[in-house]
Amino acid sequence: xxxxxxxxxxxxxxxxxxxxxxxxxxxxxxxxxxxxxxxxxxxxxxxxxxxxxxxxxxxxxxxxxxxxxxxxxxxxxxxxxxxxxxxxxxxxxxxxxxxxxxxxxxxxxxxxxxxxxxxxxxxxxxxxxxxxxxxxxxxxxxxxxxxxxxxxxxxxxxxxxxxxxxxxxxxxxxxxxxxxxxxxxxxxxxxxxxxxxxxxxxxxxxxxxxxxxxx
Amino acid sequence: xxxxxxxxxxxxxxxxxxxxxxxxxxxxxxxxxxxxxxxxxxxxxxxxxxxxxxxxxxxxxxxxxxxxxxxxxxxxxxxxxxxxxxxxxxxxxxxxxxxxxxxxxxxxxxxxxxxxxxxxxxxxxxxxxxxxxxxxxxxxxxxxxxxxxxxxxxxxxxxxxxxxxxxxxxxxxxxxxxxxxxxxxxxxxxxxxxxxxxxxxxxxxxxxxxxxxxx
Numbered sequence: 001x002x003x004x005x006x007x008x009x010x011x012x013x014x015x016x017x018x019x020x021x022x023x024x025x026x027x028x029x030x031x032x033x034x035x036x037x038x039x040x041x042x043x044x045x046x047x048x049x050x051x052x053x054x055x056x057x058x059x060x061x062x063x064x065x066x067x068x069x070x071x072x073x074x075x076x077x078x079x080x081x082x083x084x085x086x087x088x089x090x091x092x093x094x095x096x097x098x099x100x101x102x103x104x105x106x107x108x109x110x111x112x113x114x115x116x117x118x119x120x121x122x123x124x125x126x127x128x129x130x131x132x133x134x135x136x137x138x139x140x141x142x143x144x145x146x147x148x149x150x151x152x153x154x155x156x157x158x159x160x161x162x163x164x165x166x167x168x169x170x171x172x173x174x175x176x177x178x179x180x181x182x183x184x185x186x187x188x189x190x191x192x193x194x195x196x197x198x199x200x201x202x203x204x205x206x207x208x209x210x211x212x213x214x215x
Numbered sequence: 216x217x218x219x220x221x222x223x224x225x226x227x228x229x230x231x232x233x234x235x236x237x238x239x240x241x242x243x244x245x246x247x248x249x250x251x252x253x254x255x256x257x258x259x260x261x262x263x264x265x266x267x268x269x270x271x272x273x274x275x276x277x278x279x280x281x282x283x284x285x286x287x288x289x290x291x292x293x294x295x296x297x298x299x300x301x302x303x304x305x306x307x308x309x310x311x312x313x314x315x316x317x318x319x320x321x322x323x324x325x326x327x328x329x330x331x332x333x334x335x336x337x338x339x340x341x342x343x344x345x346x347x348x349x350x351x352x353x354x355x356x357x358x359x360x361x362x363x364x365x366x367x368x369x370x371x372x373x374x375x376x377x378x379x380x381x382x383x384x385x386x387x388x389x390x391x392x393x394x395x396x397x398x399x400x401x402x403x404x405x406x407x408x409x410x411x412x413x414x415x416x417x418x419x420x421x422x423x424x425x426x427x428x429x430x
Binding site for chain 1: 258322355369399411
């Protein structure tokens, strides 16, 4: 809401090689592992396109799910791959300051740049499909019918190596100017986080709620 | 998680002109008005970049906040503007099917394409800054110190007309194949939505919690 949103209290951890310090890698991985929805950016006919999709992190790579025949999937199927930017953002709070200028948000985000390639190796595809299911619900891939040959052929997954990655976040409270501190406005932070409701079983479910959904 | 995530049960409402049917406009606006965090895509040196930022919708335009001197803000300051893609996504649920293939997510998203321009008109800047504060917390802009001349000069806002916009969503339950219905796995939907915690006042707050934060 002000430029302060992305400067003050911000901690940027650019990690442009795999030899990045471990705390950097840990910071990046913690943000990636806390989510499963990303925004995939690519260039089509010279113009930017940003689409939401799901991802999974496996070691030093991200796997992204995409529709067969969609533009990014066709691009990633080429030998030269598809230049992409994958961004994961968690919103943690609204920061309401005494001045409009110092309004901000608390957040954690990771931006990964690189070239994405279609996953074609059968074993890697199996690994990626399981990871995509497990990223949102740990343990789920072992409690569902695996994809058959026809389904695997109809599913596209792309891989992006985590070579050029940066993490950015804002945490903490309000950063008001000294002169504004006594203004008669409410200031503070309103926390926000995703909340999961009670699982709603389908009419065809005849088993009890699995442990991995009980949390 | 499967291609079904973005095909089955999906409702696509491409609205490529301002003369789009009103229910289309309403669908787009409802999704935009339900959020304040977007992902801004642009092309830098031929490569895609996707950054999270905040936005506000005012009529037929989006206003986006950006740091002074950042790449998209410099690009939008040029006479020719900056080609962008702005995407807003709300995640509504995890759809767990009996088959891995039919795992999916419920979501609502809007993708807006166009050319963004820096807001330079003083009155429009005032309107945009107030809207950016109010998009997340309705009524807040009237209960904070407005930006002064120095702060306004340090704030960049870009405008994107909502000329080429599409809304997409998935709602509802599981779409399992007939042959899978009796498999002994749990299937159903786990709802998810942002949850706001109790507002945490700063040490310098001497007024009661405003009504607009009580909800």
